[in-house]
Amino acid sequence: xxxxxxxxxxxxxxxxxxxxxxxxxxxxxxxxxxxxxxxxxxxxxxxxxxxxxxxxxxxxxxxxxxxxxxxxxxxxxxxxxxxxxxxxxxxxxxxxxxxxxxxxxxxxxxxxxxxxxxxxxxxxxxxxxxxxxxxxxxxxxxx
Amino acid sequence: xxxxxxxxxxxxxxxxxxxxxxxxxxxxxxxxxxxxxxxxxxxxxxxxxxxxxxxxxxxxxxxxxxxxxxxxxxxxxxxxxxxxxxxxxxxxxxxxxxxxxxxxxxxxxxxxxxxxxxxxxxxxxxxxxxxxxxxxxxxxxxxxxxx
Numbered sequence: 299x300x301x302x303x304x305x306x307x308x309x310x311x312x313x314x315x316x317x318x319x320x321x322x323x324x325x326x327x328x329x330x331x332x333x334x335x336x337x338x339x340x341x342x343x344x345x346x347x348x349x350x351x352x353x354x355x356x357x358x359x360x361x362x363x364x365x366x367x368x369x370x371x372x373x374x375x376x377x378x379x380x381x382x383x384x385x386x387x388x389x390x391x392x393x394x395x396x397x398x399x400x401x402x403x404x405x406x407x408x409x410x411x412x413x414x415x416x417x418x419x420x421x422x423x424x425x426x427x428x429x430x431x432x433x434x435x436x437x438x439x440x441x
Numbered sequence: 442x443x444x445x446x447x448x449x450x451x452x453x454x455x456x457x458x459x460x461x462x463x464x465x466x467x468x469x470x471x472x473x474x475x476x477x478x479x480x481x482x483x484x485x486x487x488x489x490x491x492x493x494x495x496x497x498x499x500x501x502x503x504x505x506x507x508x509x510x511x512x513x514x515x516x517x518x519x520x521x522x523x524x525x526x527x528x529x530x531x532x533x534x535x536x537x538x539x540x541x542x543x544x545x546x547x548x549x550x551x552x553x554x555x556x557x558x559x560x561x562x563x564x565x566x567x568x569x570x571x572x573x574x575x576x577x578x579x580x581x582x583x584x585x586x587x588x
Contacts, residue, residue: 336481337481338481341468341469342467344466344479346461346462346465347461347465347538348460348461349459349460349513349538349543350458350459351457351459351543351545352545353458353548354456364456374457375457379459389480389481390481392537419539421538421539423479423480423481
């Protein structure tokens, strides 16, 4: 009885918001590719569109051995594709990750024999910047 | 007995699928021939003619063969362009696309294996996976920058 109450209290305190973030390569590092959800102002050459999808399961509600979060999708799938295509960066990026609120994760940590399906998808247009063009966020540091 | 242990391991294997489409329009556009296509904005003043959403449907048979029109390139370069031309557009901007159910390498292998197994045992057919590619965009017509 006390255990059930404790579990319910824990799930109530955990809240119902789930947050996922991914950090992009620094714009000061000109050797790396840029990533932006916006458009490039200035000339560029389109190299094609690309979509990467990573699919796996969450074990015990929290463990993500397949790397199906935004950070992994960006670093391990999307950025390698941009580099492979020879792009300076990728613009108009759209992204979506399967999210579960913490109470659901706790529930499936208890139901550990049922894995949670998880997926992350990122897409965008790979471009090579023309003369004089700058990455979308250059010159406007976000921090 | 080993299957329950093997299954979680297989499910945890990193499964990644990559869908490509060929290049869209450069900025500034080269030569002015063909429709201007971009995931971004327009390089010139324009007026909006409307919006278009195109669905490319297909199937992946036995995890190996992709049949139908569920390819990003075909949907953008053929269906979307045809639609924009019918609307009298000069281009499509703010293009968004989604390959909804791309099979990962592991899934392709599993479906091929299951299909071969089914056919060999004579029960059931080959595995067929539905594929959808959805593309949306704003159809535009360029206008002269001169008043």
